[in-house]
Amino acid sequence: MSEHVSDSAEWQAVQGHAEKFSSVHLRELFDSDPRRGERLTAQVADLYVDYSKNLVTDEVLAALIALAEKAKLRERIEAMFTGEHINVTEDRAVLHTALRLPRGAELVVDGQDVAHDVHEVLDRMGAFTDRVRSGEWVGATGERIKTVVNIGIGGSDLGPVMAYEALKADASIECRFISNIDPTDLYQKTHDLDPASTLFVIVSKTFGTQETLTNATEARNWLLAGLGGDQSAVAKHFVAVSTNAQRVADFGIDTENMFGFWDWVGGRYSLPSAVGLSVMLAIGKEKFGELLAGYHVVDEHFRTTPLEQNVPALLGLLNVWYDTFLGAQSHAVLPYSQYLHRFAAYLQQLTMESNGKHVRLDGAAVDYQTGEVFWGEPGTNGQHAFYQLIHQGTKLIPADFIGFSVPNHDTGEMHDLFMSNFFAQTGALAFGRTAEEVAAEGVPAQIVPHKVMPGNHPTTTILAEKLTPGVLGQLIALYEHITFTQGTIWEINSFDQWGVELGKVMANQLAPLLTAPSAPASSVDSSTDALIARYRAQRGR
Numbered sequence: 001m002s003e004h005v006s007d008s009a010e011w012q013a014v015q016g017h018a019e020k021f022s023s024v025h026l027r028e029l030f031d032s033d034p035r036r037g038e039r040l041t042a043q044v045a046d047l048y049v050d051y052s053k054n055l056v057t058d059e060v061l062a063a064l065i066a067l068a069e070k071a072k073l074r075e076r077i078e079a080m081f082t083g084e085h086i087n088v089t090e091d092r093a094v095l096h097t098a099l100r101l102p103r104g105a106e107l108v109v110d111g112q113d114v115a116h117d118v119h120e121v122l123d124r125m126g127a128f129t130d131r132v133r134s135g136e137w138v139g140a141t142g143e144r145i146k147t148v149v150n151i152g153i154g155g156s157d158l159g160p161v162m163a164y165e166a167l168k169a170d171a172s173i174e175c176r177f178i179s180n181i182d183p184t185d186l187y188q189k190t191h192d193l194d195p196a197s198t199l200f201v202i203v204s205k206t207f208g209t210q211e212t213l214t215n216a217t218e219a220r221n222w223l224l225a226g227l228g229g230d231q232s233a234v235a236k237h238f239v240a241v242s243t244n245a246q247r248v249a250d251f252g253i254d255t256e257n258m259f260g261f262w263d264w265v266g267g268r269y270s271l272p273s274a275v276g277l278s279v280m281l282a283i284g285k286e287k288f289g290e291l292l293a294g295y296h297v298v299d300e301h302f303r304t305t306p307l308e309q310n311v312p313a314l315l316g317l318l319n320v321w322y323d324t325f326l327g328a329q330s331h332a333v334l335p336y337s338q339y340l341h342r343f344a345a346y347l348q349q350l351t352m353e354s355n356g357k358h359v360r361l362d363g364a365a366v367d368y369q370t371g372e373v374f375w376g377e378p379g380t381n382g383q384h385a386f387y388q389l390i391h392q393g394t395k396l397i398p399a400d401f402i403g404f405s406v407p408n409h410d411t412g413e414m415h416d417l418f419m420s421n422f423f424a425q426t427g428a429l430a431f432g433r434t435a436e437e438v439a440a441e442g443v444p445a446q447i448v449p450h451k452v453m454p455g456n457h458p459t460t461t462i463l464a465e466k467l468t469p470g471v472l473g474q475l476i477a478l479y480e481h482i483t484f485t486q487g488t489i490w491e492i493n494s495f496d497q498w499g500v501e502l503g504k505v506m507a508n509q510l511a512p513l514l515t516a517p518s519a520p521a522s523s524v525d526s527s528t529d530a531l532i533a534r535y536r537a538q539r540g541r
């Protein structure tokens, strides 16, 4: 059996640094190197990345880069970009980077020019988008489309909703998003809509997901009830995005109104495919093109930049350092932009569905931490909720601060006040407040320990000029490649999700037990049986 990365001397070297690292404080690291705050920075496209407030020395960074070389990160990147079947458990290429190749590029994978296929679909999406936005495409009663309702879940929801919310300043058609199978979601998003001016975009890679098909069926009933029951109305109000044309047709959507993608696009990586159709409808095809161009520039950086300056690689290695070697369990993502209020939720699927794995590519169990818990809220709301625990609690929580110099809506000095919080927080987290400093303010001795801020809490600051479609694409690609870097060091498959599949199968098996006319015989486990009995009683069954 081949040697695992965790058996290597490079891994041991990083481990050695971790064992002696607890005595190092960011205050000393900054005091001993007055240029640290300029030195440990990097630029990728429009993103200025300051990683100086991380718990690393130059030696640690060098050891992490050596570990990345040992894990063959560069070769793995090339394997992904060229379409090798690196998703070994599903025997698939992983080619979300092909979705943002510029027009005219060529990439032949498994005998097929995938770049050509990508642009063919983008052109169809663009033509459809133009028709809807111009009013040429009308509903069954001749009304133009006012609201787009995206029905999908997981990657078929989180990417589109996050990007729509992030780019709302550029949106000229309202979009709503139904994901949960809780009927409340469908009710809330449709009850005040006019079916005559509503377009449903049903998004499902497999077109077999219980939540999406159930919501789509109910949406169709709602539409037909509102428009007098004529089935032909469906063709004017329903389009599909999927890899499975047969199931789309079986559902009753004309495949003329279907936008395809491919099995080499993972759900959580699918926003830049036809899955982003609702976003394109909202912002137009040109701005959607800017989003894709933003992704692409970071893709190129990741593929071609030496590891020492390779921003996604460096940030991924820092995450491995904290999670695997220093024992952090979670990672906060704190965007100082209200428009990015769904960014952490989006990243939760991207990072946790990708790297929440317990065996390596060869099936051997890992004996180290993988896949940290990602979470976060936009600043400054988070400051008044959970920052206390980061500042003075006992846990190691690395945090990413994402901010913009120019606001999308300028009201004079309000943005400056907002950003003063952004800059203040990373300083307070890094350097804290010593007992001497607190006492010097005249604080009574017994209160001093309560006011001490230990500091030494690591943060990375990502600063861009303005949140635009292009910058959003850059940010998403950055986190995709951070996730890839971590998965490579951990030797796991970041592109399957078998754990989620089991839950889907079990829900389908349990559904008949809830609705059967007579109480089912004991069939699951004693806890679930009792809960179902109570549920049935409360439903009058």
Ligand code: F6P
Binding pocket: 153, 154, 155, 156, 203, 204, 205, 206, 207, 208, 209, 212, 267, 268, 353, 497, 500, 501
């Ligand atoms: O949540 C599990 C998952 O398989 C995700 O990977 C995927 O994004 C989601 O379900 C939805 O799947 P589909 O697009 O096939 O409906």
